[in-house]
Amino acid sequence: MPDPWEMTASTSAASRKRGHPVDEVLPVPKLALYGFQHVVAFYAGAVLVPIIIAGAIDLPQEQLVQLITADLFTCGIASIIQAVGIWKIGVRLPLLQGVTFAGVAPIIAIGLAHGGGAASLLYVYGAVIVAGIFTFLIAPIFVKLLRFFPPVVTGTLITIIGLCLVPVGALDAVTNPTTHEPDPTNIRWFLYALGTIAIIVAIQRIFRGFMATIAVLLGLVIGCVVAFALGDMNFDRVGEASAFGFTPPFVFGMPKFDFVACLTMIIVLLITAVESTGSTIATGEIVxxxxxxxxxxxxxxADGVATTIGGIFNSFPYTAFSENVGLVRLTGVKSRWVVAAAGVIMIVLGFLPKVAAIVASIPNPVLGGAALTLFATVAVVGIQTLGKVDFTDHRNLIIVTTSLALALWVTSYPDIAKAMPTGLDLIFGSGISIGAVTAIVLNIVFFHTGSRGPRVAGGGSITLDEVNSMSEERFTEVFGHVVQDVPWAVRRAYSQRPFATTRDLREAFQDAVLTGSSEEQSELLNAFHDLGAEDETGTALAVDHVALSNLDDSDHDDVVQLAAAYRDHFGFPLIICARETEHFDRVLRNGWSRMDNSPAAERAFALIEVEKIANYRFEDLVADANPIAAARFSRLNELQ
Incomplete structure (x- = not known):
């Protein structure tokens, strides 16, 4: 007979709710230590934003101190809201919030468009508050808007943000730290900036782990020590600053609202919303x-609430800091209460003006060197995102090149804005603003409009309703290329309509290929061109990707030799899904290795390659058919 005490213990254990490491509340000493670690990794990036903005719109140092304390105070509140959560506000993951770099250039543009100085910040804060409220309101439906921000848009915008911010860092790098005037002919300031960059690079090269994550902070500290030793940095203002203080809401006055400024900031928040989505998914996977x-x-x-609070408390838009997402992976500390502890530390720092005054004393060239590396890093992140884009599709190429061209044009010659009508001048006053508007509009024009229905960037344009209403003739005309224009395969797929989902449509083609008779499958395989075959103009016929495009004579001969040997051996053309390769060398290795297969095994292998090619062609035609996006965002399709 079971022991009743054991039964009671077992029942108690079973009824006890299992806790996730994310919800674990660590001892106070550990919370403080790990929280401080997050603050250290975050600090340089956090305070750079108000410093750069203050320098660009010509704020005096005492007002810069107010911006820094306000920034730290609001960062702390934002991080606590995100990590702890209130009602449906906050994700309850270890996501530390900070001011987004995406807002720097637009904020500077808004400030300069309204005369600079503290008075211009009123228009900035008005736009920040409106954008924060907008973000809060669209939160429930934002996932549905992600299709308007594919990699071709987000990658372009992030690249533009980085490139447009580089001149801001470059200006600081040649600014006299005493007079705060540009002095590009003085080699001293150049050496400060270059030395700071060299220190950051050296730390990244020598150290790993946590030390590498605070390379920028260490670069600033070492640069300041050198500048202080050489007499180019002083702490006079630190002595004047209060030991304890608080920057009250609307310290510069009540916010003012400008339509174009608000629209610009909303676009910035949409961009950061995409980034926040990515950071959240990444953090979820880490923990x-x-x-x-x-x-x-x-x-x-939470981003919307934090941004609105930022506008009220004299700060700027907020998003998750990717550096701290990496720190969670690095340390393995998954508790969201650690981030909450970091938030408390930042709130405390926000009440210490002397700390902010020390930061405000960083010499311009040292700050400029660190800023150059950070902004260039932002541009590289954008380039990495663009690496996911298929540039063999000329539409993507036009979106990126046009947006970059306009953004860099306006960044190089900002006076272009003076030629614009009132309202539009603000959009053309910032490279990021005009680049963002251009990328978003062109993506909609090329991929979401047209007589064939809504389009999805990176995917196709044909909607399921259109497919189900097609005649067999029209269906064959549109989808024949998916299966190399082999009639029996198209007819077999068509016979399975109507299709309830795009997945059913895709499976119709897959089933058609795999269920064909031996003779039908032979017909399908032989419908493909030999690798290296060309038409009368010299254009490659067997190309579904750039890997086999524009080969020189030697490489082309190698491909032709392989194709001929393969056909002689198996009796049908070598079929390889070239979209899954980065270079034709892999095509060659793949093809020659398959020569060792048995005829039956190779026939099955070839049919699998046909399926892969058909899948990619299918994505090129049908809206919402991209399997990569579907896999990545499958967890987001639960909006009901």
């Missing part, structure tokens, strides 16, 4: 917690 669509809504509500 092993499933991220649902409702979680994304909670993240964005």
């Amino acid at each position: 092993g917690k499933r991220v649902k669509a409702s979680d994304i809504g909670n993240v964005l509500r």
Whole structure:
């Protein structure tokens, strides 16, 4: 007979709710230590934003101190809201919030468009508050808007942000730290900036782990020590600053609202919403917690609330800091209460003006060197995102090149804005603003409009309703290329309509290929061109990707030789899904290695390659058919 005490213990254990490491409340000493570690990794990036903005719109140092304390105070509140959560606000993951770099250039543009100085900040804060409220309101439906921000848009915008910010850092790098005037002919300032960059690079090269994550902070500290030793840095203002103080709401006055400024800031918040979505998914994977669509809504509500608070408390738009997402992976500390502890530390720092005054004393060239590396890093992140884009599609190429061209044009010659009508002048006053508007509009024009229905960037344009209403003739005309224009395969797929989902449509083609008779499959295989075959103009016929495009004579001969040997051996053309390769060398290695297969095994292998090619062609035609996006965002499709 079971022991009743054991039964009671077992029942108690079973009824006890299992806790996730994310929700673990660590001892106070550990919370403080790990929280401080987050603050250290975050600090340089956090305070750079108000410093850069203050320098660009010509704020005096005492007002810069107010911006820094306000920034730290609001960062702390934002991080606590995101990590702890209130109602449906906050994702309850270890996401530390900070001012987004995406807002720097637009904020500077808004400030300069309204005369600079503290008075211009009123228009900035008006736009920040409106954008924060907008983000909060669209949070429940934002996942549905992600299709308007594919990699071709986000990658372009992030690249533009980085490139447009580089001149801001470059100006600081040649600015006299005493007079705060540009002095590009003085080699001393150049050496300060270059030395700071060299220190950051050296730390990244020598150290790993946590030390590498604070390379920028260490570069600033060492640069300041050198500048102080050489007499180019002083702490006079630190002595004048109060030991304890608080920057009250609307310290510069009540906010003012400008339509174009608000629209610009809303675009910035949409960009950061995409970034926040990515950071949330990445953090969920790191800590092993499933991220649902409702979680994304909670993240964005917290971003919206934090941004609105930022506008009230003299700060700027907020988003998750990717550096601290990396720190969670690096340390393995998954508790969200650690980030909450970091938030408390930042709030405390926000009440210490002397700390802010020390930061405000950083010499311009040292700050400029660090800023150059940070802004260039932002541009590289954008380039990495653009690496996911298929540039063989000329539409993507036009979106990126046009947006970059306009953004860099306006960045190089900002006076162009003076030629614009009132309202438009603000959009053309910032490279980021005009680049963002251009990328978003062109993506909609090329991929979401047209007589064939809504389009999805990176995917196709044909909607399921259109497919189901097609005649067999029209269906064959549109989808024949998917299966190399082989009639029996198209007819077999067509016979399975109507299609309830795009997945059913895709499976119709897959089933058609794999269920064909031996003779039908032979016909399908032989419908493909030999690798290296060309038409009368010299254009390659067997190309579904750039890997086999524009080969020189030697490389082309190698491909032709392989194709001929393969056909002689197996009796049908070598079929390789070239879209999954980065260079034709892999095509060659793949093809020659398959020569060792048995005829039956190679026939099956070839049919699998046909399926892959058909899948990619299918994505090129059908809206919402991209399997990569579907896999990445499958957890977000729970909006009901």
